[in-house]
Amino acid sequence: MTDIVESAETSTLLDELTRMTGREDPYPRYHRLQEISPLVRAEDGALVATRYADCAAITRDPRLGHVPSHMLDFVSPGWNDHPALRQLFTSILTINPPDHTRLRRLVSSSFTARRVQALRPTITRMVDDLLDGMSGDTDFITAFAFPLPVNVIGELLGIPPADRAQFQHLVRDWTQVLEQINPAVLETADPAAATIRAYLSDLAADRRAAPRDDLISALVLAEEDGEKLTEDELLTMAGLLFAAGFETTTNLLANSLMALLHNPDQLALLRNKPEIAREAVDELLRYDTPVQLLTRVAWEDVEIAGIPISGGDRIVAYLGAGNRDPQRFPDPDRLDLTRPDNGPLSFGGGIHYCLGAPLARMEAEIALPALVRRFPELRLAGDPVRRNSLTLRGYTSLPVNTGS
Numbered sequence: 240m241t242d243i244v245e246s247a248e249t250s251t252l253l254d255e256l257t258r259m260t261g262r263e264d265p266y267p268r269y270h271r272l273q274e275i276s277p278l279v280r281a282e283d284g285a286l287v288a289t290r291y292a293d294c295a296a297i298t299r300d301p302r303l304g305h306v307p308s309h310m311l312d313f314v315s316p317g318w319n320d321h322p323a324l325r326q327l328f329t330s331i332l333t334i335n336p337p338d339h340t341r342l343r344r345l346v347s348s349s350f351t352a353r354r355v356q357a358l359r360p361t362i363t364r365m366v367d368d369l370l371d372g373m374s375g376d377t378d379f380i381t382a383f384a385f386p387l388p389v390n391v392i393g394e395l396l397g398i399p400p401a402d403r404a405q406f407q408h409l410v411r412d413w414t415q416v417l418e419q420i421n422p423a424v425l426e427t428a429d430p431a432a433a434t435i436r437a438y439l440s441d442l443a444a445d446r447r448a449a450p451r452d453d454l455i456s457a458l459v460l461a462e463e464d465g466e467k468l469t470e471d472e473l474l475t476m477a478g479l480l481f482a483a484g485f486e487t488t489t490n491l492l493a494n495s496l497m498a499l500l501h502n503p504d505q506l507a508l509l510r511n512k513p514e515i516a517r518e519a520v521d522e523l524l525r526y527d528t529p530v531q532l533l534t535r536v537a538w539e540d541v542e543i544a545g546i547p548i549s550g551g552d553r554i555v556a557y558l559g560a561g562n563r564d565p566q567r568f569p570d571p572d573r574l575d576l577t578r579p580d581n582g583p584l585s586f587g588g589g590i591h592y593c594l595g596a597p598l599a600r601m602e603a604e605i606a607l608p609a610l611v612r613r614f615p616e617l618r619l620a621g622d623p624v625r626r627n628s629l630t631l632r633g634y635t636s637l638p639v640n641t642g643s
């Protein structure tokens with residue numbers, strides 16, 4: 240029977256992934272981990288899965304979940320006194336049924352497919368406006384990859400245009416706690432989370448007094464089976480939606496552009512055949528996914544890849560590795576925008592499957608073909624600066640020249 244492996248080699252590989260050297264190109268390290276064993280143990284005791292089938296199973300197994308709130312004090316003592324942690328650990332992203340089921344139902348009744356589809360013309364116009372504003376040397380993140388998703392989610396939620404830009408740094412500071420929790424991180428993450436919450440509290444009060452046709456108003460009014468969101472739940476939900484709405488999509492746009500620039504034949508294919516946008520975005524999500532990993536805790540003894548693991552064990556599923564698993568994808572390191580039978584793990588699975596997946600897909604499907612058609616000579620114009628995070632994979636700066 241296969242065993243959980245913990246060796247000098249696996250420790251080195253996992254350690255490298257936490258550093259810039261490994262983050263730059265984690266994929267060879269993922270492949271080596273896949274070869275060694277389906278499960279390796281990290282130095283902090285967590286079990287790491289890197290194969291596609293196991294990562295998919297982890298997202299769907301109802302016996303795996305998040306640390307229940309009454310246990311959180313053992314894991315993160317004093318978490319409730321930190322706005323950054325309270326806002327994360329009480330959000331649908333990290334809570335369990337039955338609370339998760341209730342909150343997910345309430346938000347789904349407001350964040351509907353109709354509401355997302357209605358944004359299509361707005362997104363198309365925003366893309367055109369942003370492309371109009373780009374010429375010569377420009378930073379793709381500041382000129383396009385950040386403003387597009389932040390304005391889309393801002394529009395959806397009902398955040399006034401002039402207020403949106405300030406959230407780039409606030410959300411970045413807050414979401415550092417997804418990567419690591421320590422006093423230095425909390426020093427910047429806490430005030431950022433508190434500022435976001437105070438802003439959303441004022442906005443919600445405004446909409447309570449005078450509802451509009453936006454998601455904040457819909458959340459204020461949302462009611463299912465006689466249940467409503469409490470004020471606290473509403474603000475946590477709005478904060479999560481806002482942050483999740485652009486943090487990840489910015490990275491999808493930037494990672495996709497880099498992948499295309501490194502694969503000119505595929506870039507040309509998308510330019511000449513924009514009708515492949517849907518399958519192309521699936522492949523770009525697979526190739527360099529913006530959310531590289533997710534974590535769970537086993538509530539009872541279970542088996543992963545046929546290996547028994549104990550209740551209480553922490554499990555990390557490397558989605559970015561599963562997406563490059565040669566057992567699942569032939570020639571996994573090749574970008575192939577028309578790859579048949581794709582099925583990236585990039586939006587997770589099971590009850591926590593990404594609520595914003597249709598929105599993120601729509602943004603990328605409109606933006607990427609428009610970008611490569613508008614600027615046929617688009618090229619890198621300097622060294623990109625990688626974001627210092629493994630979980631949220633992307634760039635803080637991506638200098639390009641539009642060729643025009």
Ligand code: HEM
Nearest residue numbers: 331332483484487488491530533586587591593594595599
């Ligand atoms: C959950 C990825 C865009 C809102 C998730 C999860 C992943 C993910 C992997 C599951 C996390 C887990 O199971 O632990 C992405 C990627 C995106 C993206 C790669 C863009 C390319 C968005 C957008 C929104 C959004 C645009 C909102 C407008 C959410 C929410 C959850 C979630 C609310 C939590 C769902 C739950 O726990 O029930 N996302 N996301 N995401 N995402 Fe996204």
